[in-house]
Amino acid sequence: xxxxxxxxxxxxxxxxxxxxxxxxxxxxxxxxxxxxxxxxxxxxxxxxxxxxxxxxxxxxxxxxxxxxxxxxxxxxxxxxxxxxxxxxxxxxxxxxxxxxxxxxxxxxxxxx
Amino acid sequence: xxxxxxxxxxxxxxxxxxxxxxxxxxxxxxxxxxxxxxxxxxxxxxxxxxxxxxxxxxxxxxxxxxxxxxxxxxxxxxxxxxxxxxxxxxxxxxxxxxxxxxxxxxxxxxxxx
Numbered sequence: 728x729x730x731x732x733x734x735x736x737x738x739x740x741x742x743x744x745x746x747x748x749x750x751x752x753x754x755x756x757x758x759x760x761x762x763x764x765x766x767x768x769x770x771x772x773x774x775x776x777x778x779x780x781x782x783x784x785x786x787x788x789x790x791x792x793x794x795x796x797x798x799x800x801x802x803x804x805x806x807x808x809x810x811x812x813x814x815x816x817x818x819x820x821x822x823x824x825x826x827x828x829x830x831x832x833x834x835x836x837x838x839x
Numbered sequence: 840x841x842x843x844x845x846x847x848x849x850x851x852x853x854x855x856x857x858x859x860x861x862x863x864x865x866x867x868x869x870x871x872x873x874x875x876x877x878x879x880x881x882x883x884x885x886x887x888x889x890x891x892x893x894x895x896x897x898x899x900x901x902x903x904x905x906x907x908x909x910x911x912x913x914x915x916x917x918x919x920x921x922x923x924x925x926x927x928x929x930x931x932x933x934x935x936x937x938x939x940x941x942x943x944x945x946x947x948x949x950x951x952x
Binding site (some may be wrong): 733761768769770771772773808818826827828829830831832 | 843875881882883884885888927929931940941942943944945946948
């Protein structure tokens with residue numbers, strides 16, 4: 728049973744526009760969420776996180792939104808750049824410091 | 840530095856052969872260490888984690904095993920590889936501040952033929 732799901736395996740966006748990557752979870756005990764970015768043949772790198780006490784966290788072009796009632800989070804990238812083309816994984820844990828459960832990933836392609 | 844070293848970077852092995860992937864980490868001592876696998880077109884699957892020397896927990900039953908002979912060394916092994924073992928294997932450690940922002944190594948690409 729997948730507790731963290733990314734239902735869109737891929738997303739294509741024009742450079743300069745907004746990219747929105749979605750993630751749904753089923754475990755209501757999850758209260759800490761992260762986004763990772765992965766280039767081919769490299770390990771994932773941490774991008775941004777949010778705890779359940781917040782509904783929004785922003786870092787430069789990246790903003791993560793959390794809707795606890797819907798068990799849904801999203802990552803917004805504005806404006807999108809070709810260098811953002813990568814696979815994005817969302818992850819969740821029961822508390823900060825506990826094990827992460829990852830989603831299946833969404834491949835983002837930003838076209839020049 | 841929380842650098843993670845993984846080798847080999849790429850490996851092609853025949854079915855039934857043994858496997859040994861190594862991971863060494865720098866930085867704070869006694870880190871929690873993880874092995875993940877990314878199979879083709881799939882997400883990150885947690886295989887093993889270790890909270891200390893000789894302490895291994897398995898998340899998914901399979902023909903793989905893990906060992907932690909030293910504080911900063913984590914090894915993934917198999918006695919006989921299967922075709923389904925092909926994938927991208929990632930070693931990770933938890934952040935030094937205790938938060939679960941994992942730091943990943945560059946990965947080892949295994950192709951079983």
